[in-house]
């Protein structure tokens with residue numbers, strides 16, 4: 001593997017421990033419509049994402065492959081595709097038997113255990129729309145989502161059920177409890193008991209064949225203002241999820257794949273459920289919170305080969321210890337590592353390359369886009385600090401405020417030409433919001449992110465639209481300043497916002513989390529300030545730096561909440 005530094009930029013040449021799946025594809029002549037046509041010809045109108053994820057492998061002789069490895073302290077369980085089929089069949093029968101009809105919404109609120117996956121797939125198999133909730137959600141968040149969706153059923157457990165405000169949800173008909181603790185007098189069902197009464201015959205024909213455009217899964221995503229919005233995806237999304245699993249995750253038959261997110265976040269469904277199962281891979285499912293030693297030990301113990309995580313996790317691993325920590329584990333099984341969710345700091349790419357001996361491949365997409373759109377493919381050069389290039393068949397543009405395309409190199413609104421397979425189907429009960437994503441005659445999907453594209457097509461993230469800082473007329477992207485901040489040894493994490501200032505409109509204010517070896521002092525903060533100034537420019541160096549114990553982050557995807565910090569500033 002070779003690296004060069006051009007100016008400040010780290011460039012990692014294509015390196016792959018084996019042939020990448022994408023290598024034979026001619027990106028210029030690839031069209032998603034052709035791909036669609038093949039699926040349509042094959043499925044003949046009989047679509048069901050759960051069938052494609054599970055049953056197809058059994059029907060085609062791959063039933064004995066391990067679908068899931070579940071690890072939780074001393075528990076270590078393996079579940080084959082055949083077992084997954086039997087389980088989801090029976091669950092789906094129970095769901096149907098309770099009167100759930102095609103297209104109705106069934107929610108899940110479960111920790112990251114195999115049943116969090118099995119229930120979602122069973123709901124989809126039964127033709128209903130799955131609404132996976134993140135386990136850390138509290139009552140208000142759960143209420144808002146289930147109420148908006150007229151959820152008819154929820155599958156949860158004895159620990160989490162108290163957060164479901166059943167009496168305030170008029171559409172809710174059934175509460176199923178996974179494991180012990182169902183309160184039958186209150187009308188709750190014990191899931192395992194229900195499963196026992198399912199007959200072989202009913203399980204054999206439970207799959208509901210649907211149209212490609214029927215609802216499959218709904219994820220709620222919070223914008224900067226207003227209520228969370230329900231982003232509905234239909235069964236056709238699997239066309240792109242399967243392909244990106246093959247090309248971008250580079251999944252192959254013998255891979256052990258680990259996606260660290262919970263199915264309540266779109267990464268945990270598109271790339272925790274659909275992409276790996278559609279490709280017949282083996283997925284590692286871990287419960288519990290982040291712990292550097294535990295995470296490294298999982299890679300060693302289960303020989304993880306493909307690993308999809310987020311910048312916040314990589315930054316925490318880096319902060320947890322250097323070479324002496326990493327050397328305690330054998331991480332040589334890793335052959336392909338990816339990141340999503342937030343801008344991936346060049347410093348982290350450098351760390352991955354030098355300490356973990358891997359290239360970390362950034363990927364960009366959103367809940368609304370259903371699958372990856374801008375990617376670093378395994379057989380291509382990585383420019384640290386760039387999210388990569390558009391996936392084959394995807395066209396992106398940088399638009400000005402009137403919807404005109406900007407030339408290469410200029411920062412503007414990151415937009416994608418409409419029509420990729422996994423694009424959201426609708427925003428639940430909010431047609432107006434849906435339309436607002438397509439402001440310019442409907443041709444472009446406007447993401448709400450700001451970015452520029454270089455001459456070679458690499459896309460560089462700047463900020464969310466609302467997070468851009470304007471100081472004395474200079475536009476400053478927080479990501480670049482944050483990335484410079486964390487190159488200082490004392491800084492583990494950083495968030496940068498604009499603080500209102502009479503003279504300059506806004507000034508750059510930095511919030512940092514310090515490495516435990518360093519103690520806060522005015523001299524240290526000034527040193528950090530000058531460090532950034534020396535790397536970027538005087539106007540981009542934070543005028544103020546405040547030390548925090550931790551940065552506020554979204555609960556599901558761990559994104560830094562700059563908006564809160566801005567209010568605080």
Ligand code: 6R9
Pocket residue numbers: 221266267339340341342343344362363364365366367368387447448449461463464557
């Ligand atoms: C999958 C997911 C979407 C927003 C997106 C952007 C940010 C995601 C990123 C990234 C920089 C990347 N984002 N990937 N920013 N580089 N590689 O994260 O979906 O939770 O809906 O968030 O996340 O701002 O617009 P979601």
